[in-house]
Amino acid sequence: MQFIKKIIIALTLLISLITFAQSESTWITKKKDKSKKVEKVEKVEKTETVSSWIKKKKKENKKKFKKEEKKITKEVKTWISKKTKDKYLASINDLPEGAIYFSGYNEFRDILIYGYVIPDTKSELIGGYYKTSKGYAYFNDDKTTCKVGSTVLAVIDGELTSRVSGKCKNGITFTGKTTQTNTTGDGYATVSDGNKFFVNFDIDKTKIAKLYEKNKPSNKIIERKIATRAKKKIILNPKGKYYALLIGNSEYDDNRWDDLVSPVNDINAIKAVLDKSYKFEKIITVSNASKKEIFNAFTELSELTTDNDYVLVYYSGHGKIEATQAYWIPKEGSFEWGNGDWVNINELNIFFTKIKAHHLAVMVDSCYVGGKFKGTNILDLTDDDDRQLFGESLSDALNLRARSVLSSGSTGRVSDTAANSKNSVFALAFLNVLSSSEKMSSPLNMLNIALNVRNAFIGNFNQKPYFYHPDTWHDGGGDFIFIPKANLKK
Numbered sequence: 326m327q328f329i330k331k332i333i334i335a336l337t338l339l340i341s342l343i344t345f346a347q348s349e350s351t352w353i354t355k356k357k358d359k360s361k362k363v364e365k366v367e368k369v370e371k372t373e374t375v376s377s378w379i380k381k382k383k384k385e386n387k388k389k390f391k392k393e394e395k396k397i398t399k400e401v402k403t404w405i406s407k408k409t410k411d412k413y414l415a416s417i418n419d420l421p422e423g424a425i426y427f428s429g430y431n432e433f434r435d436i437l438i439y440g441y442v443i444p445d446t447k448s449e450l451i452g453g454y455y456k457t458s459k460g461y462a463y464f465n466d467d468k469t470t471c472k473v474g475s476t477v478l479a480v481i482d483g484e485l486t487s488r489v490s491g492k493c494k495n496g497i498t499f500t501g502k503t504t505q506t507n508t509t510g511d512g513y514a515t516v517s518d519g520n521k522f523f524v525n526f527d528i529d530k531t532k533i534a535k536l537y538e539k540n541k542p543s544n545k546i547i548e549r550k551i552a553t554r555a556k557k558k559i560i561l562n563p564k565g566k567y568y569a570l571l572i573g574n575s576e577y578d579d580n581r582w583d584d585l586v587s588p589v590n591d592i593n594a595i596k597a598v599l600d601k602s603y604k605f606e607k608i609i610t611v612s613n614a615s616k617k618e619i620f621n622a623f624t625e626l627s628e629l630t631t632d633n634d635y636v637l638v639y640y641s642g643h644g645k646i647e648a649t650q651a652y653w654i655p656k657e658g659s660f661e662w663g664n665g666d667w668v669n670i671n672e673l674n675i676f677f678t679k680i681k682a683h684h685l686a687v688m689v690d691s692c693y694v695g696g697k698f699k700g701t702n703i704l705d706l707t708d709d710d711d712r713q714l715f716g717e718s719l720s721d722a723l724n725l726r727a728r729s730v731l732s733s734g735s736t737g738r739v740s741d742t743a744a745n746s747k748n749s750v751f752a753l754a755f756l757n758v759l760s761s762s763e764k765m766s767s768p769l770n771m772l773n774i775a776l777n778v779r780n781a782f783i784g785n786f787n788q789k790p791y792f793y794h795p796d797t798w799h800d801g802g803g804d805f806i807f808i809p810k811a812n813l814k815k
Contacts (some may be wrong), residue, residue: 412461417534418532423560424460424768428537429514429524437465438522439537442475452480462491465541465815469495483507486807489514489524555698561723561768561808565633565683570626571596573641574656576613581660587742588611591690597641598759604810615654616668623676636682641749644691651694670694677728677795684723686771686805689732690751692739719768719806726801731775732791740790751790754781769807790809 335362417439420426422442428784442460449456454477459576462471471493477484489512493494499522509526514522525536573588589612599605607629611622632634643654645667652667659666689782733751734740743750758769758777775792782788 329547386740399632415467416550416696418530418539420530421802422530425458425526425528426533427462427524427526428533429522430540431522432569436522437464437540438524438538439484439533440471440473442473451477452485454480454485461495467499471492471497471499476517477627478502485510487512490629502646532593545790558569559811561720561725561806563635563806565635567635567637568626568630568682569596569599569602569605569608569637569639570612570622571608572619572622572638572640572642572653573612573613574654576656577643577654578657579660582658584644585642585741586747587749587752588690590747591641594637594748594752594756598756602759602809603807609640616666617654619655619668622674623680627676627680630681632681632683635684637686637688637805638677639688639690641690641752642743644689644694647691653694684727684803684805685729686727687730688755690739690749691732692734694732698769704808719770722770722804723806724767725803727771727803727805729771729794729805730800731771731778731793733778734790736790750781750788751778754778755794757781767809768812774807 383732396426397497414420417426417428420439420441423442424443426439428437428439430437440460440462444455445457445459446455458475460473462473464471466482471491473489473491475487475585478488480486481504486504487505488500489503490498490500491514499514499516499524501512503510503524503526505526511525513521519804525533527533528711533672571592573590573592574801575585575587575589577584583608592610593648595725596608596610599608609622609626611618614622626638642655643658645652645654645662647667649660651670652662653668653670653673657666658668679685713780733749740750743753744747746753750755754777755774758774772792775790778790779792782790
């Protein structure tokens with residue numbers, strides 16, 4: 326019996342131990358599960374917290390960035406606006422006080438420059454002058470500004486010599502020299518685009534302003550009174566017909582050539598006046614022509630004309646001298662010589678000598694080539710009044726054979742356009758006298774036109790027009806006569 330009791334007790338203890346172990350295992354499992362869940366929840370919560378923080382920070386930074394960006398943009402815009410207002414001075418009178426003032430002009434007087442320099446008091450003294458000065462230059466195109474500076478080279482016997490230099494916003498640079506005695510001086514600067522500027526300077530702004538105004542280009546054409554000595558209307562009876570060939574090249578395939586404004590505008594304006602007021606049988610116009618097109622136009626002209634006719638040839642465009650030879654540059658002409666695509670003056674001379682005409686007048690508005698037709702410039706030799714043909718003498722000029730050349734310059738550069746105009750000064754002078762003659766119904770000779778062209782350049786340009794009878798063209802002593810329609814014999 327005792328044995329059975331011991332077994333029952335042992336079984337009871339074993340069952341209790343097993344139950345406890347199971348409970349403990351269940352608790353541990355539950356704890357583990359709970360811990361995992363807590364960890365998972367904590368992990369999710371932590372991720373969400375970090376994500377929210379990142380999003381928050383991103384939002385804050387974005388707002389801050391936008392705020393900064395807005396601030397910077399505003400500052401930049403203000404700066405740009407300020408610089409835009411300050412970048413160009415509309416008048417020489419707006420230059421700062423207490424500076425050294427200067428004004429200058431290029432060789433054609435169609436581009437002006439003005440500005441100032443202020444002595445750099447931090448630089449050393451040479452002969453009582455500060456070695457360096459700095460300032461700005463302004464061009465009359467209302468957009469170009471330049472930083473300029475000067476350095477004293479030497480002071481000898483009170484005369485100061487300086488080197489000047491400048492760098493402009495359009496990429497142009499210039500260098501040169503000036504000389505100064507007391508507070509006044511002058512000099513020159515060579516520009517990277519080939520131009521040369523002549524400069525005057527003074528500490529008196531008023532004096533420089535007056536010089537600037539004096540050098541301003543003008544498109545005013547000085548008119549001459551036409552046929553004022555003629556007391557009766559002159560009726561002329563030309564033997565043949567009038568023809569004209571007008572060539573204007575403004576655009577070039579090789580972008581190293583500057584495209585021009587006036588040539589095509591000029592020939593169109595001239596054609597309009599001739600069509601309206603003068604009796605021309607045919608006017609051939611060639612715009613932006615190739616070498617072949619120019620030669621074809623000359624061939625067409627030579628086939629139209631007879632020994633009794635009157636022929637006008639007008640060329641406007643680039644010209645060039647190479648190895649003593651002069652050339653017209655056609656549309657496709659390369660910038661370098663040697664490709665055979667330029668029009669040689671000698672080739673043109675062949676056409677000019679072959680054209681069958683009683684009168685032949687050639688007008689050239691081009692750089693370099695005007696003086697290459699070999700002849701004496703009549704405008705250098707005679708007085709205006711002594712050389713004019715008026716009254717019945719026009720009949721003699723019409724009846725005699727005539728060969729003449731009128732060019733806008735000799736062997737130098739010529740300007741493209743007059744101030745505030747799309748035409749050249751040369752063309753404007755020609756158009757002006759043609760229109761005046763038409764209004765007065767008076768015949769007009771080439772010499773009178775030459776005098777008007779010359780007068781248009783006096784005092785305003787360093788360009789010198791040429792008018793002559795080429796030695797090789799066998800002139801007969803006459804003169805090309807423009808006859809208004811109203812004057813022609815019925």
